[in-house]
Amino acid sequence: MALKAAPEDQALLLELQDLDTRVQRLDNQLRNLPETAQLAELEREALALRRTLAEQTGTLEDAQAELGRVESDVAVVEARMTRDRERLQGTSSVKDVQALEQELAALARRRDELEEIQLVVMERVEEHETSLSATRAALAELDSRVAATTAARDEGAASLQRERAATATDRQTIAARVPTELLALYEKQRERYGVGASHLRGGVSSASGVALNATDLGAVRAAAPDDVLLCPDSNAILVRTAESGI
Template sequence: MNAAPADQIRLLDLQALDTRLGQLAHKRKSLPEHAELQALEADLTQHRDLLVAAQTEESDTAREQTKAEQDVDQVRQRAVRDQQRLDSGAGMSPKDLENLQHEVASLAKRQGDLEDVVLEIMERRESAQERVTELTGRVASVQAKVDDATARRDAALGEIDAEAASVAKERELVAGSVPADLLGLYDKLRVKEGGVGAARLFQRRCEGCRQELAITELNEVRAAAADKVVRCENCSRILVRTSESGL
């Protein structure tokens, strides 16, 4: 393939732009905020799960407390009724009065036991409420960190994307000035050779593979016409000759 030396040199400009686009794409994927957000979101999910569990426990103990308080109230009301009957003694035999006294005493003990149960439940509910408050604060704290990291990531992505758009536009202009056949070869090699399709020959060394040309290859390059598109024997990339090639 033949191409004007100026067109070949433009490949170096094109390569520099493609290299920058590759760097920006890598930078976009490897922003530290990505890993930070992944860790924070895992932490947030864990704390939210713990919060839901604590809220469920608090809700369950609240229902348990209501039921226990209702049991106490029922025993208390029954004890009041029995005490009123005992105090009046109307139409009751001594045996009935004795049985009623035993029942009142039994109800008093039952009420005391149930009130102890209510206190125990209230303590558990208070503990659950404290846990809910603590975890609510933790969730809010982690969420704030997530929001901050998200804002920093989005700002960084915005800068990267803006630069990438500018570089892509410049690449389009440069690519448009390169002959189609030369551009096609360059693009094919760029895909095949890890993003580098053309490299400068600098001081007898290919800057694509960093290998110095063998003497026979160097002589062939020296003998090649200025418009001949030469390739590196080591990496197959297009070798672009300049005044600094050492020929």
């Protein structure tokens, strides 16, 4: 036996469909918040910066270690020079004096070489420190952007969730007024085809956007007002109103 329902009950399905469409739209917006994509891009930037930071830190540490070795070598040379000067002051042997002066001259040249190297390495250390500071600053600025974007995402999501909750409450109110069998058919068609109710307006089904052909339109005209009809194109319940043009 074909399902029957009062026209005013069938009209409730249009409100129900509108609310279900709104819930789907809100769910889609929640899944595709613009800030979510922005955060993913920011995370890729942060990952690249953290990788650069790690590399720069390693390079700086290597340069600092090299500088430490050069400074240690300078200290060793200066210690030997101090020792030789003390020995030079304490000896009267011409041979020893000559040997010590030659060694002091060689040590002085070695110290000069090491100090030149030390200056070069110090410059490299300063350059690496500057680069590292710039990367840290960029990462800190990026962290601020991440925090701001996260806050905007959470605020937007909360707003959408509040709207969705209100819409779901309205849906429950409307659904409670729809007769059980009619509601069950609506839910079945919506689950199967994506749309549960279609408004026939001016001979056009809102669910499919297609005008009913003459045969289908004739069948609609011949049906009783309380007959529950299905849209021939979308399979949603075809709801007739004063706008249907029949």
